[in-house]
Every structure is written in C-alpha cells, then in structure tokens.
Amino acid sequence: MSYRHLEKLLELNSPLRVTEDWSAAPDFLELISHYCLENKPLNIVECSSGTSSIVLARCCQINKCGCVYSLENASEFADKTRSQLKDFSLSDDCDVLYAPLESVMLQDEVYQWYDLQELPAIKIDMLVIDGPPGFIQEHSRYPALPLLHDRLSKDCAIFLDDAARDDEQALVKRWRHDYPEFHLEYIENERGCAILKR
Secondary structure, eight states, X not given: OOHHHHHHHTTOSSOOOOOTTTSOOHHHHHHHHHHHHHHOOSEEEEESOSHHHHHHHHHHHHHTOOEEEEEESOHHHHHHHHHHHHHTTOGGGEEEEEOOEEEEEETTEEEEEEOOTTXXXXXXXXXXXXXXXXXXXXXXXXXXXXXXXXXXEEEEEEEEESTTXXXXXXXXXXXXXXXXXOEEEEEOSSSOEEEEEO
C-alpha cells in the first residue's frame, strides 16, 4: 500500500500532503479507512490531527454519515489540518479541536494529555490514537482509554498506531489489565497497530 494507492482508493481530488516524520504510514491509513468504510461509525475521535483526519473525513463523506473529531494540542497543526480539510472540501466532515495538553492524575501518576473541554458529549464509535507524541513522557498515549472509556459506545473499535514500539506495547498491557472486557488484535504492519474491541 502506498499513499498514491490510498488517494486512488478514496478518489481524492489532490495528493495527500505527507511528511516522513509526522504522517501516519499508508498501511495504517488503509486499515482505518477500510474499517470506517465497512462499519460506518457515526462518531470518530482521533488523538492528533493530520493525514489521518483527511482520510477519515473522506470516508465519512463517502459513507454520507459520520463525523471526525480531531484532538490537536498544537494550534499551528490544528490550523494546518483545517486548511487541508478545506482544500479537500472536507471541512463539514471533520472538526479539528484545539486541545492543549494539561496535567491529569491517573493511578498516582501525572500525565500530559488533551484538554477535553471542546469535545462534544458524544458516544465514540471509533477511536484512533496517534498522539500525544512519545517524546513528551513515558506511556504518553496511556490516558486515552482511562479518560475516554465512559464515552465509548458498546461496539467501539480502538486503533493504536506505532504499536510495535516498546512503550506502546507496555501501555497496551496496562489497558488489558485495567479493562479486561477488551480483546486485542495486533497487526504487523510498518509501525504496528493494536486494535481493541469489546
């Protein structure tokens, strides 16, 4: 799978603007796009915005249902994603929420995680986790499940990118211990993907 193949699959009107260090790998984008097109989730939340926002928003547009809510902690990246969504005529299908990182306490540990004030009171049908960046703290993406657990719909699917990394593997172990109702599927793609479902 390549970005070009993905553009053709989704019939995008111009090339995706990808950067090697920050954009999700094309095989991960293919994975989440196939799930979205097949299952037609109504409320999609993603942690971090960018190329995945374009891909998921286009899937919602094709499905003629659903909306993406992208949590983005950097205002400049939020503005960049909004601009790209406009260029692809996808602004109505994705709401990029500026969500600066704030301190949260979980199990006597302090994490920096997204401020959720702007996230509407929705039931999340699909959760895509590709942030915050790992350099911010150990187990940077761990708070996603504890903080969003009560907002997940019964059939919500969770996709964790970069799951081949030791840090992500450790936090998935913690999730499975803390939330045993979820079962894990691991996809050995370029960067590894962990999928959790009830």
